[in-house]
Amino acid sequence: MKPIQTVLITGANAGLGREAARQLAMRNGVEKIYLACRNQAKAEAARNALETETGRKMFEIVLMDVTAPETVRAAVAALTTPIDAVVLNAGGTGGQKPNALTNEGVTTIFATNVLGHIVLVNELMSRQLITSTVLYASSEAARGIPKMGMQRPDLASGSPEEFESIANGNKFGPEGDPMQTYGYVKLAATLWMGAMARKHPHVRFVSMSPGGTAGTAGFDDLPFLKRVIFKHVGGVLMPLFGMMHSVETGAKRYVDGLFNPEFETGHFYASKAGYPTGALVDQVSIDATFADTTTQDNASDAMMRFA
Numbered sequence: 323m324k325p326i327q328t329v330l331i332t333g334a335n336a337g338l339g340r341e342a343a344r345q346l347a348m349r350n351g352v353e354k355i356y357l358a359c360r361n362q363a364k365a366e367a368a369r370n371a372l373e374t375e376t377g378r379k380m381f382e383i384v385l386m387d388v389t390a391p392e393t394v395r396a397a398v399a400a401l402t403t404p405i406d407a408v409v410l411n412a413g414g415t416g417g418q419k420p421n422a423l424t425n426e427g428v429t430t431i432f433a434t435n436v437l438g439h440i441v442l443v444n445e446l447m448s449r450q451l452i453t454s455t456v457l458y459a460s461s462e463a464a465r466g467i468p469k470m471g472m473q474r475p476d477l478a479s480g481s482p483e484e485f486e487s488i489a490n491g492n493k494f495g496p497e498g499d500p501m502q503t504y505g506y507v508k509l510a511a512t513l514w515m516g517a518m519a520r521k522h523p524h525v526r527f528v529s530m531s532p533g534g535t536a537g538t539a540g541f542d543d544l545p546f547l548k549r550v551i552f553k554h555v556g557g558v559l560m561p562l563f564g565m566m567h568s569v570e571t572g573a574k575r576y577v578d579g580l581f582n583p584e585f586e587t588g589h590f591y592a593s594k595a596g597y598p599t600g601a602l603v604d605q606v607s608i609d610a611t612f613a614d615t616t617t618q619d620n621a622s623d624a625m626m627r628f629a
């Protein structure tokens with residue numbers, strides 16, 4: 323497999339994506355980083371700051387909104403050379419209206435975390451523009467973090483119909499709690515990664531949770547009370563109890579996932595059972611669903627229909 327010299331990161335203007343861009347720029351052998359962002363002004367501000375911080379002029383802005391597949395397709399169509407690795411990082415709890423449907427008939431929270439990335443990878447694969455690794459920013463929420471009020475996503479059957487209902491929000495209803503939906507959409511995308519790994523053995527597909535990370539904008543769109551609890555109270559208390567780590571530690575997990583061959587294609591790495599930080603373990607040791615090929619294919623087939 324070709325060594326990783328060029329990397330595209332979605333959601334690269336802030337939080338973990340931006341920090342991953344900084345760490346990658348400091349690594350020998352990495353020559354170019356594409357900052358895939360939805361807002362030109364924010365992207366330029368991030369590029370300028372990254373150039374100052376790293377002393378390297380190697381960042382190129384690619385405009386795409388992962389909730390709008392046509393912008394993703396246009397961005398890939400404009401690429402002139404293949405990319406070695408892509409970090410599917412854009413995501414979160416879906417903005418102000420997480421349950422609102424996009425033109426493709428999926429919820430905004432699903433489109434942000436999953437659909438845009440399926441379209442991105444499909445386009446890169448079909449145009450032979452990806453040479454080495456796809457890394458998906460999953461989350462411990464995909465197997466539950468009860469200590470943080472996130473229950474384990476409970477698949478009824480794992481059928482294609484159930485994954486369709488996760489994508490279009492019917493499983494949760496119009497008032498679905500984005501903190502719970504979030505676990506299901508991360509689970510669905512992680513299963514899709516497993517299916518992709520089997521279908522495309524010449525590319526690595528690694529799912530990696532950055533872990534509970536303080537200081538990002540990840541909780542900013544939650545309703546007031548939850549925002550106060552998770553961001554302001556939790557952001558101060560949780561690091562003290564080892565429930566959150568720094569953005570540097572979180573982003574380093576992405577870099578390790580890209581470069582350390584011990585992280586195997588088709589697998590999902592995150593913290594130990596019950597924890598959102600600490601040592602990384604293969605999540606199949608916590609929940610066998612992650613390696614269930616029928617469930618992986620059901621998730622992939624159902625979600626591809628929206629792409």
Ligand SMILES: NC(=O)c1ccc[n+]([C@@H]2O[C@H](COP(=O)([O-])OP(=O)(O)OC[C@H]3O[C@@H](n4cnc5c(N)ncnc54)[C@H](OP(=O)(O)O)[C@@H]3O)[C@@H](O)[C@H]2O)c1
Nearest residue numbers: 333336337338360387388412413414461534535538539540
């Ligand atoms: N922080 C944690 O504790 C944690 C834990 C586990 C997993 N994760 C995952 O890690 C990833 C990064 O999280 P974070 O905490 O760094 O979040 P963040 O600070 O909110 O950053 C999210 C990034 O994604 C971008 N983004 C959001 N919607 C987008 C869209 N429709 N199109 C293009 N870009 C979009 C944002 O751009 P704008 O600035 O334009 O909004 C921003 O650059 C997410 O996938 C999250 O689910 C985070």
